[in-house]
Amino acid sequence: MKILGSLNGFHRIVASLAMAAMLAFGAQGAMAQDAAEATDTAQLELVDQAGATDASSEAVGAYTPMKPTAGKGMPTPGGIDVQQQFSPIGHQANALHIGLVWVMALISVFVLALFVWVVLKYNKRANPSPSKTSHNTLIEVIWTVVPALILLGIAIPSIGLLSAQYKTPPKDAITIKATGYQWYWGYTYPDNGDFEIVSNMLTKEEADARGEPHQLAVDNRMVVPAGVPIRLQTTAADVIHSFAVPSLWFKLDAVPGRLNEKLLFIDEPGVYYGQCSELCGARHGYMPIAVEALPMDQYNAWVLAQGGKIAGAEEAAAAAAPAAEPASAEAGAAPAAPTA
DSSP states (O other): OHHHHHHHHHHHHHHHHHHHHHHHHHHHHHHHHHHHHHHHHHHHHHHHHHHHHHHHHHHHOOOOOOOOOTTSSSOOTTOOSOOOOOSHHHHHHHHHHHHHHHHHHHHHHHHHHHHHHHHHHSSTTTOSSOOOOOOOHHHHHHHHHHHHHHHHHHHHHHHHHHHHHTOOOOTTOEEEEEEEETTEEEEEEGGGTSEEEEEOBOOHHHHHHHTOOTTTOBSSOEEEESSSOEEEEEEESSSOEEEEEGGGTEEEEEOBTOOEEEEEOOSSOEEEEEEEOSOOSTTGGGOEEEEEEEOHHHHHHHHHHTTOOOTTHHHHHHHHSOOOOOOOSSTTOOOOOOOO
C-alpha cells in the first residue's frame, strides 16, 4: 500500500511539472506571436510611411542632378575662341568680339599690304633716286580721321555693352547670394527661405565617376531657374574673391564687407562651369563654380527638397482656397451669414 501511495504521489508531481512546462511554453509562444505581430505591424507602418513619402516626393518632383553636356558651359580641348554663350549679355558681347576680330584682321591686312608695297616700290633697286617729299596734307588727314572714325565705331557698341552688363535687375528677379570663402563657395537663397548650400570641389575620382570635368565639378551646385531674371549678389567672408562663369559672360568681384549685385539671365537649362578669378590664396585654383539652370518647376522642386519655400506659394494657396461656410446649429437651416 505504501508503494502504491508513493507511485500516486510521483505521478502527481510529474503531471504538475508537465502542466507547468506547457503553461510556460504556451506563454512564451503567445509572447513571441504578439512580438511577431507587432513587428509585422511596425513594418507595415514603415512601408506605408515610405510609400506616402515616395508619393509626396513624386508629387513634388524629386530633384536629380542634371548631367552636363560635353562642350556646353565648359572649356573644350584645343579651343581657340571664347566659349559658346548662353545669356543675352553673352550673345551681345560675343557679337562685338567677332566684329572686333574682323576689324583687327582687316587693319592687319591693310598695314601688311602697305609694307609690301613700300618694300617693292621704294627699294634702292626699283627707285634709285628717292623722293624728297616730307609732307602731305591729304595723307596726314586720312591717317588721323580714319582711325578716329574706327575708334568711334568701336566705342558705341562697347559703351552699350558696358551699360547692359550693369543693368539693374527687375523687382521680380530671384535673389541668390554667392559668398566666397577660403577656399569654397556658399550659396544663399533669401527669397526661398534663406537656406545656404556649401559647394566644394570634387576629387578627380569623384568627378570622373559623375562624368564631369575635373577641377570644375563640385559636390553641391548653385541651382538657379532658367529663363527668368536673377539678382546675383556676391560678397566674401575673408579676402577678395571673384565669381566668374565664362559661358554666361558673368564676372563679379566678391569683396568682404560689401554686397555687389548684377543681373544674371540664363537662356536655357544646362550646367555651366566657372572658377574664382581673383587670386585669393594658396588654394585659389580649387574654387570651382558649377551653375545648374533648371526649368522653373524643377527649380521649385529642388528648393522644396532643400527645406526651402516657394515665394508667393502660401499667398496663392490662401487666395485659391474657398471660404468655409459656418455650420448652422439647426439641421436643414440656411447657412448663417459670415461675420466680420
